[in-house]
Amino acid sequence: MDKKRYTLAVMVDNKAGVLSQVSRLFSRKGYNIESLAVGAIENPEVSRITIEILAENDQQVNLICNQVRKMFPVHSVKVLRAEQSIRRELVLIKVHAETPEQRNEIIQISSIFRANIIDVAPASLTIAIIGEEEKVDAIMGLVEKNGILEMVRTGVIALERGAFTLNEDTKVRGEFNYGKNVR
Amino acid sequence: MKLTGAQIVIECLLEQHVDTIFGYPGGTILNVYDALYDYRDRITHIRTAHEQGAAHAADGYARSTGKVGVCFATSGPGATNLVTGIATAYMDSSPVVFITCNVAKPLIGKDSFQEVDITGVTMPVTKCNYIVEHADQVADIVREAFAIARSGRPGPVLIDILKNATAEEAEYEPLKRHLHHTEGRLGALISRASHDLKAPEPDLNDIEKLVDMINASERPLLICGGGVVRSRAHVEFEEFANRLDAPVAITLMGGGGFRGRNPLTTGMIGMHGSQASNMAVDACDLLIAFGCRFSDRVALDPTSFAAQAKIVHVDIDRSEINKNVQTDHHIIGDAKRVLELLNERVRQKDHTAWKEYVFSFPTQTEYELASDTLNPRQITDSIARLCPMETYVATDVGQHQMWTAQHFHYDFPGQLLTSGGFGAMGFGLGAAIGAKVSHPDKVVIHMTGDGSFRMNLNELHTVATYNLPIITVIFDNRTLGMVRQWQTLIYDQRYAATDIGVDLDYVKLAEAYGLSGRRVSNQADFEDALKEALACGHGYIIDCVIDIDEKVKPMVNGGDPITKFLILD
Numbered sequence: 001m002d003k004k005r006y007t008l009a010v011m012v013d014n015k016a017g018v019l020s021q022v023s024r025l026f027s028r029k030g031y032n033i034e035s036l037a038v039g040a041i042e043n044p045e046v047s048r049i050t051i052e053i054l055a056e057n058d059q060q061v062n063l064i065c066n067q068v069r070k071m072f073p074v075h076s077v078k079v080l081r082a083e084q085s086i087r088r089e090l091v092l093i094k095v096h097a098e099t100p101e102q103r104n105e106i107i108q109i110s111s112i113f114r115a116n117i118i119d120v121a122p123a124s125l126t127i128a129i130i131g132e133e134e135k136v137d138a139i140m141g142l143v144e145k146n147g148i149l150e151m152v153r154t155g156v157i158a159l160e161r162g163a164f165t166l167n168e169d170t171k172v173r174g175e176f177n178y179g180k181n182v183r
Numbered sequence: 184m185k186l187t188g189a190q191i192v193i194e195c196l197l198e199q200h201v202d203t204i205f206g207y208p209g210g211t212i213l214n215v216y217d218a219l220y221d222y223r224d225r226i227t228h229i230r231t232a233h234e235q236g237a238a239h240a241a242d243g244y245a246r247s248t249g250k251v252g253v254c255f256a257t258s259g260p261g262a263t264n265l266v267t268g269i270a271t272a273y274m275d276s277s278p279v280v281f282i283t284c285n286v287a288k289p290l291i292g293k294d295s296f297q298e299v300d301i302t303g304v305t306m307p308v309t310k311c312n313y314i315v316e317h318a319d320q321v322a323d324i325v326r327e328a329f330a331i332a333r334s335g336r337p338g339p340v341l342i343d344i345l346k347n348a349t350a351e352e353a354e355y356e357p358l359k360r361h362l363h364h365t366e367g368r369l370g371a372l373i374s375r376a377s378h379d380l381k382a383p384e385p386d387l388n389d390i391e392k393l394v395d396m397i398n399a400s401e402r403p404l405l406i407c408g409g410g411v412v413r414s415r416a417h418v419e420f421e422e423f424a425n426r427l428d429a430p431v432a433i434t435l436m437g438g439g440g441f442r443g444r445n446p447l448t449t450g451m452i453g454m455h456g457s458q459a460s461n462m463a464v465d466a467c468d469l470l471i472a473f474g475c476r477f478s479d480r481v482a483l484d485p486t487s488f489a490a491q492a493k494i495v496h497v498d499i500d501r502s503e504i505n506k507n508v509q510t511d512h513h514i515i516g517d518a519k520r521v522l523e524l525l526n527e528r529v530r531q532k533d534h535t536a537w538k539e540y541v542f543s544f545p546t547q548t549e550y551e552l553a554s555d556t557l558n559p560r561q562i563t564d565s566i567a568r569l570c571p572m573e574t575y576v577a578t579d580v581g582q583h584q585m586w587t588a589q590h591f592h593y594d595f596p597g598q599l600l601t602s603g604g605f606g607a608m609g610f611g612l613g614a615a616i617g618a619k620v621s622h623p624d625k626v627v628i629h630m631t632g633d634g635s636f637r638m639n640l641n642e643l644h645t646v647a648t649y650n651l652p653i654i655t656v657i658f659d660n661r662t663l664g665m666v667r668q669w670q671t672l673i674y675d676q677r678y679a680a681t682d683i684g685v686d687l688d689y690v691k692l693a694e695a696y697g698l699s700g701r702r703v704s705n706q707a708d709f710e711d712a713l714k715e716a717l718a719c720g721h722g723y724i725i726d727c728v729i730d731i732d733e734k735v736k737p738m739v740n741g742g743d744p745i746t747k748f749l750i751l752d
Contacts, residue, residue: 024307066502072311
């Protein structure tokens with residue numbers, strides 16, 4: 001069966017070991033983590049993990065979310081629907097560029113994609129680009145022929161559009177209880 | 184007052200009304216044992232022969248009493264020897280607090296002597312685990328650990344205390360148990376989430392919906408799972424079953440959750456379930472499961488399981504819903520509370536025709552009763568006849584476990600101690616020790632096979648040292664019976680690595696430990712030996728010689744529809 005990409009936002013205690021606890025759960029239940037990004041939020045005691053996994057359907061994702069919710073350091077878990085959320089990733093690409101033609105082309109591509117050249121060296125240029133996978137894939141496809149020397153991506157981060165927040169009231173919250181999803 | 188971390192550990196155990204600890208001392212945990220020495224009039228410590236035995240004993244203590252079991256071990260091998268015991272407790276939702284110590288902070292991460300990252304190792308098999316680096320964290324963490332172990336869906340928790348934290352002094356304020364949730368870490372956890380720390384109150388709309396489903400049902404079936412045992416809801420469950428007038432199938436872990444002598448029981452369900460149970464699953468129009476996981480040993484083929492029925496799942500753990508079997512309705516809550524609410528709302532039903540259909544199938548397997556040989560049914564029958572009603576039964580894993588589950592009637596929660604989810608051979612003797620220590624005036628029988636028994640028979644030393652009159656009944660077929668059964672039925676009688684046991688003299692083994700034993704091969708001799716064992720006042724081994732080809736019947740192959748019996752009689 002075809003698998004779909006799902007984005008989960010997980011709020012956890014900002015403590016040592018919690019990230020490995022959460023990520024190990026995914027591997028234990030048979031999921032490969034496609035993308036992972038983590039950092040503290042406005043409340044320094046809480047970290048927000050954005051995880052992307054491939055799953056067959058919504059129900060399968062709900063099952064793994066329920067497993068994550070069970071962990072004590074976890075405050076809340078939410079599946080962020082693609083159409084209701086903004087997803088971004090920062091990617092740095094170091095491209096081989098020696099001749100003036102190559103350099104011009106890369107600079108042009110960068111400006112079309114609203115990417116920035118953040119490092120210039122005699123034989124290479126480093127592009128920084130923020131966006132979703134499609135945008136990143138597109139620019140990669142264009143600069144590939146010059147030779148990508150190295151690249152790095154932060155992993156996708158995502159936020160719901162509009163005034164929705166993770167604190168939304170749901171039935172699941174009642175079943176997991178106890179204001180579990182309320183920070 | 185100022186106390187050392189080690190003393191705080193013991194004081195915190197007293198706050199939890201702990202009276203018994205199972206464990207094994209060693210280098211890093213010495214400070215804790217030194218502190219324990221001062222409390223030896225208030226806390227009994229049982230030192231086993233091996234840490235695994237201690238872990239199983241603490242688990243057996245927890246299962247048989249419903250209280251939190253406590254187990255100590257030292258760092259490194261002491262801690263890793265616990266792992267099988269921890270996983271067993273985790274799979275069967277048994278509340279146990281494991282306390283290990285680790286090397287001192289300056290030695291951490293240097294591959295020091297007997298150092299291991301035990302919190303890393305046990306992460307997948309504990310509800311929660313902790314590293315304690317300083318003495319001032321001890322009280323807070325121990326309080327939280329106990330609360331987590333016993334609350335919601337119970338389970339094991341591990342606390343790894345660095346040796347320096349046991350030696351340092353810190354301020355300790357005693358706090359009564361009922362106030363723990365107001366302070367410190369636990370207070371913070373509860374104010375933030377109180378996750379799993381109190382049972383969620385069942386949603387009344389969900390309850391009403393189930394009542395409607397019950398009223399619409401003509402062929403209801405109940406499943407009694409381990410959750411009924413853990414929540415000690417046996418009285419409420421029986422009332423509900425009687426009201427509903429529905430057959431009750433019992434899972435392995437549910438043994439004791441429903442009174443086995445109630446005529447509504449169809450016996451065990453699943454791979455070795457009775458014909459009545461399995462046929463009922465196939466024919467029912469409403470299946471209400473309480474506190475069970477629909478594991479692959481019950482719902483062997485999830486898609487065809489109860490295909491004609493609406494499946495309703497009652498569980499305290501939200502993450503179990505729809506995990507293994509797709510359900511039509513669920514109620515989240517403690518089994519006891521849900522049953523109370525249901526009993527208030529469900530009126531007396533009559534399902535005579537449906538019961539007639541279900542009970543037209545046998546609920547137990549019949550055996551021929553020979554006088555010159557011994558079969559499993561004769562052993563369990565004799566035990567049921569000669570032992571008091573309130574006898575605790577601990578099993579290992581394999582054929583004897585299934586026979587014990589199939590042929591006994593369990594009357595109360597905690598009576599049957601068995602490793603259901605994890606299936607850990609060697610569980611039984613440790614668990615029996617835990618049950619006997621907590622119920623010194625009750626008969627405790629350890630049912631085992633010769634294979635399982637050899638895994639942890641070193642605990643006979645504990646039985647002898649603490650003079651625990653545990654009766655070990657070995658179903659001795661001189662092979663690994665369950666594996667052999669599969670080899671016979673599925674692997675073309677290729678007996679790889681099963682029939683290689685030496686004919687061990689278990690009577691001499693008992694004598695080596697200063698216990699007694701007898702080898703028997705017919706029912707009369709077995710009953711003589713059992714009477715002697717019940718009277719002797721110390722550990723006793725009855726080595727029962729049974730046929731090597733004795734099988735557990737019926738049997739459904741893994742993954743097959745539940746009524747596709749591989750063997751019946």
